[in-house]
Each structure stands twice: as C-alpha cells, then as structure tokens.
Amino acid sequence: MAGVLLSAKGIKIRFGGVVAADGIDLDVLEGENLAIIGPNGAGKTTFLNISTGYLRPQAGTINFLGQNITAQLPRTITKLGIARAFQIPQLFLDQTVMENMLISAASRQGRPSGFQALSRLPDVPEMERLLDLVGVSSYAQRKARELPEGQRKLVDISLALALKPRLLLMDEPTSGVASSEKLEIMDILTTALAKEKVTSVFVEHDMDMVERYANRVAVWNVGKIQKVGTPAEVLADPKVREQVIGI
C-alpha cells in the first residue's frame, strides 16, 4: 500500500458525559477501503464529523496529505479533496438528479461561472458518465424527491464522486437499503471507487459487507480503536466477536 492520506492523532471528544473519542489514532492509506465497525453510539459517525470539520475535537489533530485540517470548515476540507456521503442521503430534493450533480460540479470549480444556464454547463456528459457508473442514470431527469431510498443513497454518493475527491467518507452506505440490494449496491460502489481511484472509509454495521469489501478494518469501541487489521484478522478476534459483533 502507498502512503498515508489522512492521519488522526490523539482525537478526543465528549458530549456531556459520553466519551465518543478518547485518544483516537488512525491512519487512512492511499487506495484502500477502510471499514470502521463498532457498537452503536461508539462514535464512528463522530469520526466522520470531525474529519470533515462538522465537529471540533477537544484535543488531537487531523492531517490530510500532510496538512493540518483540524477544525477547518467542512467546505474548506471538501475543497482539499475529502468528500462525504451521508447515512441519510442529503440531496437537493426539489431539483432533478442531474441538477444535483451539476451543482456539485459547479461547486468543485469554485466560482460558478456567471449567468450560463446550469443545464448547459460543459460538465453534463461527465455527470452522465458518473450517474451511469453508479447505475442511476435513468433517474437523471427525475426530481430527487421522487427517488426510492436506495437510489437516493447512490445519488448521494455520486454527488460526492462528482467532486473528484481523493478520499470519500461514507456513513453506512447500505443502511436503509433492502438487504437484497445491498450486495449489488456495494459491488457497484467498489467498482466505481476503483475506477475513479478514490480512497474510501466507510462506517458499517453489516459484517458481510465488511468482509467482502474492506481491505482493512478498524474496530471502534468505547472511544478507543480496539483493533486494526485485515477483515480476516479482525473478525477472527474473539474479543471483537463478543463485544462488537455480539456473538
């Protein structure tokens, strides 16, 4: 594996009496698919919130490509190449899927160019390609509001991909999706990520998904990283099995 893309050191955060992170050290390596697992409420989403600047850690630093990004604004961090997909899809519900994508494309380029109509931006073919890659191109002209949950989730990820990120953080990419579709969606996703050369971190509950799609797994428990390793190593650990997976 290549170098370190994102590096968290000594991250601490607590909400009232709950300790979500108590000295977290975690590196994300270039090109990998890192899964974060752990019991509910352990602070996994908090890690994504801190990495993207939505929350400010009480101690510790986050470095991305050697640059300290701790407590920067989400939009600044996004500009540096970290995109995020959400557990609950965050779309512009009153606009079409294509318009959603083009807003993302226009955002990436910084200054949205003058009075040229959004629908005539030169990015249209590229956005069509991305939607096609993720398998939702047939919805391009539909309002985001009209999409079923699973498709919304894919559009949510496409919005992140349209930013051409180096790193994509995904919060439970298959939650809210019918279990029959989970595998298909993850197949589509990992193919798309590999094709776009995007490193990814995903928070996941479903161990099948982790086993199949992660190169590396970090176990988050009571505010600490309990174990990091390949899926086989981690899932074989009896302590992890007992405390996290619950068997």
Place this chain on the structure above:
Amino acid sequence: MNSTLAILAVLDGISYAALVFLVSVGLSLIFGVLRVVNVAHGSLYAFGAYLAATLSLRVAPVSPWLTYPALLLASIVIGAVCGGVIERFLLRPLYGRDDVLQLLITFAAFMIMDNLQRMIWGVQPIFAADPLKLLPNVTVFGVTYTSYQVILLPAVALATLFGLRYFLRRTLSGAVILAVTEDREAATAIGIDARRVYFVTFIIGASLAALGGALASPTTSLVPGMGADMIVLSFAVAATAGLGQIEGTALTALLIGLTRAFVIYLHPEFEVLVPYLLMVLVLLVRPLGLFGAVQVRKI
C-alpha cells in the same frame, strides 16, 4: 439631567415596561408553543384598547369603579373571540404546512382587523381616562405620579409573570403545554390533544395582548396605527429576549422601557429607534436573544 428627571424617567420606564411586557409575553408564549409569529398580535392589543375604552365610557356614568371590570372584560372578550377565531379558522388548517404561510395568514388577519378597527371606531383619537383618574397620585422621592401607572400596571405585570410561571410549571394544564412545546409527537403519542393546547395557548396569548391594550387605554389616546406600532415593538422585545422566554421577556421589557424613557428625556428624536437598535445589536451578537438556548442539528 437632574435627579427629579431621572426619577421621572425611571417611573415612565417601569409603567411602559409593564404594558409592553404583557403584550410581548403573549406573543412569546404563542411562538413558544405554536411556533407562529402572530402578526395580528398588535391588532389584538388595539382591539383590547378600543373595546375597553368604549366600555369604560359606557359604564363610567353609572359608576367609575365599573371601569375596572370593564377593562378586564374587554381583554377576555377580545382574547377569546378574536384569538379563538384566528387560531381555529386561520391557523389550524395550516399546521404542518410552510411556516411562511402561517405567518402570512396572521398578516392577513392584521390587515382585516386594522381595517375593521377604522370602520368601527373611526380615525379620531379616543380617550377614556376614568380608571387612571380614579386612583390617587403617589409621590416617589419627591416626584408625583399616578398610582395607576406606577403601582397598578407593574403589579398586573408581575402577577402575570408569576401567574404564568406557576401555571406552566406547577399545574397539569401547564405541564401539558410544556410537553407539547418540547415534543409534539411524543405528547400526542401519550394522548395529549395538541390542537386543544394550541387553541388554549393562543387564546391566553391573545388575551394578554388585549389586556395590555385595555390597561394602556386610560393612559394614552387611541389612534389608528397603534396596533401596527405595537406588534413590531412587542416583537422586538420578545426577539431580544429570545422567543419563548417568559422571564427573559420581563427583563428585556424593563431594559427597553427604561432605556427608552431616558432617551426621551435626553434625545427625544431617538425614542422610536431604541428598541429596534437594541434588537439589531442583540441579534447580531446573540441570534437566539439574550436568554435563548442553542440547539444543534444532527446529520
């Protein structure tokens, strides 16, 4: 500014604050529970004042003491009838719809009431000072003032403040209102009729506006436009305090009342400016108001 003027300003400020508090706390209560800014609130104030003056003028020849029950009656009638109609027929169909529409429909109510007010009571100033003249004057540090303004009005305001506190924190109906305010779905799930709570709250809030108007009627001449002025003023007080904050509204009313009174003696031309300038400054520093609390959105 000499000490006599200063005492005069303090007394002015207190009596003014008492009236403004009554109206503002009604607005704040309604917002706290229904999440609606009632633009017609100023009209309820004006209607309370006009009806109180009409009734006072009617009963004063019989016995001037009857004017006090007249003031009270006017505020209850206006609060129950006008407030009830606005909530039941205008707001209720809109719960769960766009906030803008709820705000705007109370704006429509304001337009209608403003027009009705001119049709019913005309545009000539009306003055009914019997209740004011009936009570003796008092002397405070050498300054003579009407006891209606420096004793009765603050007393009613304090009684309202403590009454509301008691009602909300110590009675079952109050607990029900608070429950609906905090979590409507959960409250409905345990069998609370939210619509009834909204209805009752709106009537209480509306009655407080009307009471403010009724009590103000002996102290000032009633003119068209008094409602429009009062809604923004009470809104400024409620927003500066933090919408839904009852004790905060009282303190803010006092703050604005006193500042305004001193400004009147020092720079009368800035009188109207005071509450709005204060509101801008406070909201810029503390958008949730002086006494408001923050909530963070989960993603």
Place this chain on the structure above:
Amino acid sequence: MAGRIKPITAAAAIFFLVSAVAPLFVSSWATLFALILAKGVVVLGIVLLLQAGQVSFGHAMFFAVGAYTAAFWGRYVGGGDIVLFLVLGAISSTVSGLIVGLFVVRYRDIFFGMLNLAFSMVLWSLLEKMYPYTNGADGIRVARPSLLGFSFTPETFQYLILYISLLTAIAAFYGVQRYLESPLGHMLRAIKSNETRLEYLGTSARRVLLVGYVISAFLGGIGGTLVAMIQQIATPEFGYWTKSGEFVFIAILGGGAHAFGAFAGAAMFECVRFYAAAHLADSWQLILGVVLIVIILYAPNGLIGLRQRYRQSGLGGS
C-alpha cells in the same frame, strides 16, 4: 424543462404587452400599470429570497432606500433625471444590501426574518424622526424628473414613466430568470432544500445567499426609485414593516415558485386596491386580507400554482 417554462413565459409576454398597450386607451391605467410593474420588480427580489426558503419581513428598507435616494437628490442637489435616479437608486440599494446582507445571511428562517425586520425598523425610525433632513412622516416630494435632459408635461410623464417601468420590469424579469437558471441560482434553491450538503460540496451557502440578497436589495431599490417617481413622493411609510409585509403578500399571492408570479401578484394586488378604493371607499385592506386568506387556504402556490396544479392533474405527474 423548456416545455414547462414556455407557457409562463408566454403569459409574461402577454402581460407586458397589455401593460404597454392598455393604458393608451384608458389614461388612468398608465399610473396603475406603472405601479404594478414597479412593485413587481420589488417583489421579484422577494421571490428570489423565497427560492432559498427565506422570507424577509424588512425588505421595504431597500424600497425606501431607492425612493429616498431620488428624494434626497431632488432636495439637496436639485433637479434630477430619470436615468440618474435609477442609477443612483441602484447603487445606494446595492451598497446597503451588501452591508445589511453581510450580517443577515448568517441567519435563517425566523431569525433571518427578524433581523431584516429590525434593520428596516431602524431605517424607518430614522426617516420618521430625523425631521430636519427628512420632513418626518410627511415625506419628501419628488419633483417630476427629466429624461436625458428633456422635460415633460404631467400627461406625457405618466406614460413616459410607465414605459420606463416596463423596460425595467422586462429587464429585471429576464435577468432574474437567467440568474435562477444559472449555477448560482440553483445553489440558491439548494439552500432551501439542503444547506448542509451545499457546504459539503465546498460551496459557502452564506456567499450564495449574499449574492441573492444583494440582487434582491438592488431590485427593491430600483422599484422604490420608480415608485417615488410615479407617485412623486417618498415617505417613511415606504420602509415600514407593513410595506414589507405587503411585498411578501404579493409574492405569495402570485406564487413564489416562478419569477412571473411577482407580476401576476402585483397586478392582482394593485387592481383590487385600485377598484376597491374607488368603489368601496375604506375597505380595500379588508378585501385584500380576505383574498390573502383564501389564497393561502385554498391555493398556497399562488396564482401561478393554480395553473401548475391544473397541468399536473392533467398530465398525471412527471
């Protein structure tokens, strides 16, 4: 997309044509239509902010800024020209929009509305109380301006100002449409549905809203300058909260979803006022209040929405 917008654009074209021609036959309509067009321009600004889900209950402050710009020029400099007034009104409202905007775009919803209201009430109290400079509640008369050096009789002037208003309205309508279709306009709409996502795409929602706000202030100012010239007066009432409420009312009346709603709403509002004031003396406000209630309860998408609802039911979705 183009197919959906076309009928409305056609309606707009017909409306502008009627405004140009009808007053030639009924001279009292010249001022009526000029007012409709000028207020429509202001309401376009409200419609812009509605796209972002924000309601300003203080937008009349820019209307007043535009009006008083013309009034102050006439009072302190003397004379005046329509083009000069419009340019000055545009500049002063844009600058004040930028200043106020820098503060208010940090807030949303009720807080956005409140802060706008507070700023507008500060302006109103200054206009009302700075008597030596503003004449207080009486306002300042705006003498009939010339156009590029030519002066006009009152009869000609009412047509002149009508056509100036018409040109301004058409330009504003076209500009707002283009803006709403542009990436920035779409981002403005995105603020309403999901501001968090917008930030997570790397875009500053505040900056997007600020652009919208300044444009909206600019439109308010131009409209104010026009109305001051049409009515030949500027009073503090131009900046009072009821005026702001009236603009929001017109926007909802017309339907906040499309730029043409601003003019449809303004036409209905001013016509009701014009005829009710003439025939029912002092009850025009009552009638408008009832109209507003009916619209809100039975056609919340406004006049434009009525047509769209009909279309949707006809096409069965999509």
